[in-house]
Amino acid sequence: MTTPSQTVGPFYGFALPYAADWELAPEGHPGAVTITGRVLDGAGDPVPDALLEVWTGEAGARGALDRAGTGACGFGRCGTAADGSYRFRLVPPTRPYLALLVFARGLLKPVRTRVYLADVPDPLLGSLDPAGRATLLARPDGQDAYRFDVRLQGEGETVFLEF
Amino acid sequence: MTHPPYLYPDYASTVLRAPSRPPLPMKDDPEAAELTGPVFGRGEVDPLDADLTAGHAGEPLGERIIVTGRVLDASGRPVPDTLVEIWQANSAGRYAHQRDRHPAPLDPNFTGAGRCLTDGEGRYRFVTIKPGAYPWRNHPNAWRPAHIHFSVFGTAFTQRLVTQMYFPGDPLFAFDPIFRSVPGPTRERLVCAFDLDVTEPEWALGYRWDVVLGGTPMEDA
Numbered sequence: 001m002t003t004p005s006q007t008v009g010p011f012y013g014f015a016l017p018y019a020a021d022w023e024l025a026p027e028g029h030p031g032a033v034t035i036t037g038r039v040l041d042g043a044g045d046p047v048p049d050a051l052l053e054v055w056t057g058e059a060g061a062r063g064a065l066d067r068a069g070t071g072a073c074g075f076g077r078c079g080t081a082a083d084g085s086y087r088f089r090l091v092p093p094t095r096p097y098l099a100l101l102v103f104a105r106g107l108l109k110p111v112r113t114r115v116y117l118a119d120v121p122d123p124l125l126g127s128l129d130p131a132g133r134a135t136l137l138a139r140p141d142g143q144d145a146y147r148f149d150v151r152l153q154g155e156g157e158t159v160f161l162e163f
Numbered sequence: 164m165t166h167p168p169y170l171y172p173d174y175a176s177t178v179l180r181a182p183s184r185p186p187l188p189m190k191d192d193p194e195a196a197e198l199t200g201p202v203f204g205r206g207e208v209d210p211l212d213a214d215l216t217a218g219h220a221g222e223p224l225g226e227r228i229i230v231t232g233r234v235l236d237a238s239g240r241p242v243p244d245t246l247v248e249i250w251q252a253n254s255a256g257r258y259a260h261q262r263d264r265h266p267a268p269l270d271p272n273f274t275g276a277g278r279c280l281t282d283g284e285g286r287y288r289f290v291t292i293k294p295g296a297y298p299w300r301n302h303p304n305a306w307r308p309a310h311i312h313f314s315v316f317g318t319a320f321t322q323r324l325v326t327q328m329y330f331p332g333d334p335l336f337a338f339d340p341i342f343r344s345v346p347g348p349t350r351e352r353l354v355c356a357f358d359l360d361v362t363e364p365e366w367a368l369g370y371r372w373d374v375v376l377g378g379t380p381m382e383d384a
Binding site: 001002003004005006007008009010011012013014015016041042043045047053055056057059063064065066068073074075093095097098099101103104105106107108109110111112123124127152153154157158159160161162163 | 181183187206208375
């Protein structure tokens with residue numbers, strides 16, 4: 001009797017974001033990388049009211065909510081800006097990917113996908129055609145930086161997952 | 164089917180945001196990062212955050228209520244120490260959000276955001292005020308039934324749930340595409356129950372609502 005999902009709606013912004021929510025690792029943390037990108041809808045327009053959550057699979061010593069303690073944390077959250085953009089600073093985990101959830105007005109349930117930081121042998125990547133595979137690969141974008149866009153619908157639609 | 168579909172055209176915002184392809188089933192990866200999830204510590208959540216009527220100069224306007232229940236997994240086991248976040252409109256149906264343009268009054272004594280960790284038996288409890296219904300622009304004369312948004316984590320990222328809790332007997336249920344996007348009688352799981360045992364005399368009405376998280380693929384197998 002699972003409780004059904006409902007949309008996060010447009011007005012989560014005063015409630016769910018928290019200080020340093022996008023900073024899984026503090027600025028200057030050794031080995032930290034930045035991932036930025038945009039969330040786009042079926043018309044290619046930015047989604048300015050999406051909420052992204054990332055989970056690296058490794059909890060770490062830094063607080064998931066209060067960001068207290070040293071080191072890095074495995075969980076982060078970022079609401080998109082007016083141009084649909086988001087950002088995370090994190091330490092790449094041992095696994096080659098990050099788990100990503102996207103909530104938004106108009107999504108009655110979240111979409112989930114993976115952000116692969118490297119094109120490595122992997123059962124999921126290996127099961128996809130080149131076009132689908134490309135949607136899960138973060139693009140290097142300068143030193144210690146990656147880009148990863150989420151296309152909810154249409155041309156270049158991100159491969160979404162169901163567990 | 165428990166969850167609503169991605170595409171539900173009566174809810175207009177789904178039309179350009181619903182993925183066109185079904186999600187890829189992930190059943191064969193016992194090492195998947197998604198089978199684990201973040202842990203939130205007691206020290207990170209202020210117990211006062213569970214009282215949405217506190218923290219301001221005065222008392223908020225509206226009907227004071229207690230909302231409590233348990234977070235359970237798909238097998239009915241309580242989920243202790245998990246983060247529950249809520250947010251809502253005030254008693255006049257207005258969110259403390261800069262983009263809410265509904266011409267209803269803001270309440271200087273009510274923000275409408277709270278959070279808590281479930282206790283050892285999976286219980287959560289919030290004190291708040293009953294939110295008002297409010298109009299939106301989905302279709303002519305569209306009104307959302309009163310609801311409280313809930314965000315629940317569980318023990319695995321696969322269980323992550325964001326939903327809305329409604330109040331019993333709301334006449335707007337018949338007209339609300341977000342509520343009606345959930346198939347058939349399943350949508351009743353989104354409606355809390357009035358509970359006189361939760362109600363506190365001379366103080367606040369009580370409502371009870373349990374949240375049941377989905378299973379992980381390994382549990383389903």
